Amino acid sequence: VLDEGDRLGPQHILPLATLGIGSVAVRRRPRIGLITTGKEIVDDLAGSLKPGQIYNSNAPYASAMLQAFGAELMNYGSIPDEPGHFESVLSRMLTDNLDIIVSTGAVSVGKYDFVRQVLEGNAADILFHKVKIKPGKPNLFAKLPDGPLYFGLPGNPAAVAVGLRFFVWPAVEAMSAVEPEQAEMLPLRGDYLKKQGLQLFLKGRKDPDGAEILQGQQSFQTHPFLTMNCWIVAAEQSKGLKAG
Numbered sequence: 368v369l370d371e372g373d374r375l376g377p378q379h380i381l382p383l384a385t386l387g388i389g390s391v392a393v394r395r396r397p398r399i400g401l402i403t404t405g406k407e408i409v410d411d412l413a414g415s416l417k418p419g420q421i422y423n424s425n426a427p428y429a430s431a432m433l434q435a436f437g438a439e440l441m442n443y444g445s446i447p448d449e450p451g452h453f454e455s456v457l458s459r460m461l462t463d464n465l466d467i468i469v470s471t472g473a474v475s476v477g478k479y480d481f482v483r484q485v486l487e488g489n490a491a492d493i494l495f496h497k498v499k500i501k502p503g504k505p506n507l508f509a510k511l512p513d514g515p516l517y518f519g520l521p522g523n524p525a526a527v528a529v530g531l532r533f534f535v536w537p538a539v540e541a542m543s544a545v546e547p548e549q550a551e552m553l554p555l556r557g558d559y560l561k562k563q564g565l566q567l568f569l570k571g572r573k574d575p576d577g578a579e580i581l582q583g584q585q586s587f588q589t590h591p592f593l594t595m596n597c598w599i600v601a602a603e604q605s606k607g608l609k610a611g
Contacts, residue, residue, distance in 0.1 A: 402443040402445070468517045480505075506520060507519030570591040570598065
């Protein structure tokens, strides 16, 4: 009646009950902890901004996406760019039986990028740090000694979106025994030039007849999210995409 990897919903209850099946073996929803970093971010979206501040768009977006993935979310709030604050929150997260920890920001190589240092101080195995992609080159992936997977996403909004979609989501798929998704092939409208060396994830819009790359591809630009319904992938060694 159901296949491995199906997400159990109310619509399944009627046929199961009709067959006299009162219980089924399931995998529990992955439990994910979220933390955002940055001294410049303001959590109160109704508040006013001072010079040098921005609203924390990553926290509500990541919360919504992780719950859409079917995860049980635990939000640990936002912290300033101080290793001590992060160390304290991480210690609390490691006692909460999490499967995955996701953070945004503080994974590049600047003065305030402390995530890798603190993870290594907690005996984390850093599996990779920096990937040949854009947006999201500083992505960090680690495994903590007590079990949780750690995804350190860069702080720019589009980089967070790519990290969630193409790094965190596949991990949730695997934990939930869901078949990995396959890319859809469609003809492209218009040419797009790029340099070799990075795989690009481009905000796009598709319909049954083709797909187009939207304006506003920089990591801080969020207006394409209002109309996009797909990501268009340009391969690392490609010098560009041609129409068709």
